[in-house]
Amino acid sequence: MTPAPLDAAWFLQSTLDVARGLLGALLVRELPEGRLTGRIVETEAYLQDDPACHGVRERDGVCCHRRTKRNAAMFGPPGHAYVYFTYGNHFLMNVVTQAEGVPEAVLIRALEPLEGMELMARHRGLDHPRLLTNGPGKLAQALRIDGVLDGHDLRLPPLLLLPGDAIPSAHVTATPRIGISRAIDRPWRFYISGNEWVSRR
DNA sequence: TCTTAGATGCGCT
DNA sequence: GCGCATCTAAGAA
Numbered sequence: 001m002t003p004a005p006l007d008a009a010w011f012l013q014s015t016l017d018v019a020r021g022l023l024g025a026l027l028v029r030e031l032p033e034g035r036l037t038g039r040i041v042e043t044e045a046y047l048q049d050d051p052a053c054h055g056v057r058e059r060d061g062v063c064c065h066r067r068t069k070r071n072a073a074m075f076g077p078p079g080h081a082y083v084y085f086t087y088g089n090h091f092l093m094n095v096v097t098q099a100e101g102v103p104e105a106v107l108i109r110a111l112e113p114l115e116g117m118e119l120m121a122r123h124r125g126l127d128h129p130r131l132l133t134n135g136p137g138k139l140a141q142a143l144r145i146d147g148v149l150d151g152h153d154l155r156l157p158p159l160l161l162l163p164g165d166a167i168p169s170a171h172v173t174a175t176p177r178i179g180i181s182r183a184i185d186r187p188w189r190f191y192i193s194g195n196e197w198v199s200r201r
Numbered sequence: 202t203c204t205t206a207g208a209t210g211c212g213c214t
Numbered sequence: 215g216c217g218c219a220t221c222t223a224a225g226a227a
Contacts, residue, residue, distance in 0.1 A: 088220025
């Protein structure tokens, strides 16, 4: 039997706990051509007291909320997607956490492909399994996730988040986040130690 | 209206 | 390991 999607209440625990807890969870993309499934192996947390968070602006050393058209989904209900476009090429997908009005989210940085690898390869234009989903822009391309899914409820098709096997904390590595220029020292990136699809070690 | 930076990935060295 | 494509939206003017 198929597990029930993650409940909205689950995303109300601390965002750092959600980021760790999403390791091992399943992301399922349903398309007319078939179903694509990946296991989450790498995440990053973005918090409301965090200058690197899109929903935050830093003014005189103090963080305050910054709600804009682009990041509106971050201020929306927990358990929904926040998808945005960057560097002129890439979509990145986050899972919104905390109550409405609180801009916190978890960036999905890498997946281990489980189902539909042929279709993922077609979307990516290459077929090496490791290169399919070992980065946030890559996994969005592989699962055909784009701005249309911004704000999407992840309990519903065509993009679902399902619980997977819990990862023991001894198998989780925490490091500073990748590719940001502010608050670069906070160890809010989490990945499954030794997993082949982690974007960078 | 204009300037600029950005939660990246690819190709080349 | 390094440089650059590519383009949207924020923020300044």
